[in-house]
Amino acid sequence: NAGVTQTPKFQVLKTGQSMTLQCAQDMNHEYMSWYRQDPGMGLRLIHYSVGAGITDQGEVPNGYNVSRSTTEDFPLRLLSAAPSQTSVYFCASSYRAGRSGANVLTFGAGSRLTVL
């Protein structure tokens, strides 16, 4: 049981290049999401999915694209990289836990992206 797996761990891009961050989970969680983390700021939601074939925008979706063709995979595409997209990206899946049964998040190890 690997949990949430993200690749690559590190990436350097030039402005204007495109790339895809991969995310896979083997826990059969319905919900998956992508966050970015910047210094001094909380994690911010980019896109999320409530199930295969269903995606929606989060707080900071511009410049990113997602799709969810299977329950397991939720790739994040950067269409034309910009220096403002330099960040640490976390993929997460969520499950219901605790006495309230509320959703909680479990994260991948992160992908550090630098755009020059």
Add this chain to the structure above:
Amino acid sequence: RKEVEQDPGPFNVPEGATVAFNCTYSNSASQSFFWYRQDCRKEPKLLMSVYSSGNEDGRFTAQLNRASQYISLLIRDSKLSDSATYLCVVNRDNYGQNFVFGPGTRLSVLP
């Protein structure tokens, strides 16, 4: 004003000390509340959910005050291994994806 606010710290405390963090949230409709722990250059990991009645997990105690819209985390008998950033997280609904993260409070436990 940010929806979830925390004192960024750092809090530098000696081993064995008791330390408390507070977090305030502005959306009174928020449904569920959590503390996550994030080690340097690692992913956040769930430390504990926070319930209205308060809850304890070993040396960690979490409290929620809905009227004043703040959440607290108390760590007793601090260990060196408690050094990390503690993230306050609020979900605007229990079963959706409307999680809002605070910027985190950094704790360093010193020998």
